[in-house]
């Protein structure tokens with residue numbers, strides 16, 4: 001029997017608030033998480049016209065990817081870039097293609113749009 005309780009969907013913004021090129025940061029609600037630990041954040045953006053979201057955490061050292069609010073892409077605007085050591089990630093899959101965590105992945109969040117609201121949750 002599977003007793004796994006899926007995390008609830010969390011609304012992060014209206015779809016209309018997520019134009020192409022915008023990266024929206026949000027705090028991930030985790031009621032079971034130790035309140036003394038640093039809260040997890042995520043970011044959402046449009047990928048090929050559909051909302052996508054990842055946990056804002058580099059697989060290399062676990063730090064947040066961006067050092068400026070809403071700035072996640074490299075200068076060519078092709079890849080998500082970690083500001084600490086420059087690792088590059090494919091926006092569509094989260095795969096690191098170069099850098100110290102090459103071959104690892106960003107943690108993708110489940111995303112859905114319900115009544116015009118972008119919602120996320122941790123995958124199974």
Ligand code: FES
Pocket residue numbers: 058059060061062063082083084085086087099100101
């Ligand atoms: S912390 Fe992201 S590449 Fe090192």
